[in-house]
Amino acid sequence: MIRYPLLHEGAVIGVTAPSSGTGEEWRPLLDSAIRRMEQRGFQVVCGETPWTQHKAKSAPARVRAAELNAMMTDDAIEAVIPPWGGELLIEILEELEWNRFGCKWMLGYSDISLLLLAFTLRTGIATAHGTNLIDLRGNYSDPVTDRWFSVLHTREGESVLQHSSERYQKEWNHASPSPCVFHLTEKTEWKTVHGNPVAMEGRLLGGCIDVIRHLAGTPYGDVAGFQQDRIGAEPILWYLENCELSTADLRRSLVQMKLAGWFRHCSGILFGRSPANRPVEGYTAEDVYRDLHEELQIPVVYDADCGHVPPQLTFVNGAYARIEARDGRGIVEQVFRP
Structure with missing residues (x-):
């Protein structure tokens, strides 16, 4: 609950x-x-x-x-x-x-x-x-x-609906304050691995993969226990974002999470836009997402409004969510279900 x-x-x-x-x-x-x-x-x-x-x-x-x-x-x-x-x-x-x-x-x-x-x-x-x-x-x-x-x-018991942004900020510039804080200059486009529309739903969990990966195997990262005891074995819908990892480190982190059981009974994964994702020997972020999709056989959405490239939606850990990505746009409905 x-x-x-x-x-x-x-x-x-x-x-x-x-x-x-x-x-x-x-x-x-x-x-x-x-x-x-x-x-x-x-x-x-x-x-x-x-x-x-x-x-x-x-x-x-x-x-x-x-x-x-x-x-x-x-x-x-x-x-x-x-x-x-x-x-x-x-x-x-x-x-x-x-x-x-x-x-x-x-x-x-x-x-x-x-x-x-x-x-x-x-x-x-x-x-x-x-x-x-x-x-x-x-x-x-x-x-x-x-x-x-x-x-x-x-x-x-209520629900709240959020839509993807029209534009996002490419670079931070704290030294040049503006009335809106963010300088939104680039067109937002939510993407899917094969370019097809995606709909997925489940209980939200996630965060910055750079740091949350370190909870795996500790008393603070018992995803299996949470899934069984708190949400009645409902599927988990992960949202993740990468702050500083190269694509190889991102891939290692995702494999670690998989080996720790974090992706068991997972209904999909949403990745936020990243200021990192530095390719390693031609291995790109898109390759990482494709490998994960094929490995887990679940929907993967990326370049969403989440994380270090603002603006970002507000995702609630534990809420039941329905997420759609279609024609570059995204919709997130969260239901505050006990």
Whole structure:
């Protein structure tokens, strides 16, 4: 059984950095994001870790874990949204008081997706893979990013529909702020392995493959147990995105996940656009997707609105989803089914 948090208008949002903080250079971005959230009517409680950064982390693991534990057990806070991702969130997993965490939203992506997946697998509480706090600092958001609140405001038993973007951002440029944050210049096109329309459905799980792959074989990555105990053996529909991996490393990671049993009773896989996917000796990302499709005999969709090439849809771990890709467009319907 899956439990779904509910975010209300004017709610208290906790900001902590379980991975990377901003440090001196990027503090203005965090300031702007907090002000924007307050202008939207939210109350923001910000910890100390979002403001600091040293040796690839906001603070030592125990400090990061303690701040997250405090926010996740504070009944006044309805959602926890980190400033952004990072590198070493995995260090805090052993320090987290999972069984004491309240039923509240966690929203983010990149390194944060490791926390999201582990939390849902261990507790059955839904988590949201989507925008981070820094990217909500603009005077307005694009239509895809702006759906984050609609998704988190959906009640158990209800459904929420999202559509693919019209255009996406090719490159980041934090030094050149714009009212919309993202510079959406490239035409979006969702693709399938053989170019045919695809429809797939199942319980969503996923995140940034660079980091979630490290949960396989640990107490925090029991996908089989989750599938059997939480969702009644329903099929899993994976969404994955690649931040930095070459195509060979991506392929190795997918094989590792397969060997760990993560793709048993899987109904399909959706891959987000990637800033990486560097070919190795002519072995391309498209080759990886084709090999996976032929190996598992399941639908594979790629270049979707998910991950490090914004904008991105908000995917809810644990929700029942129906995904369609046709003529370069995509539709994602999520049902908040227990």
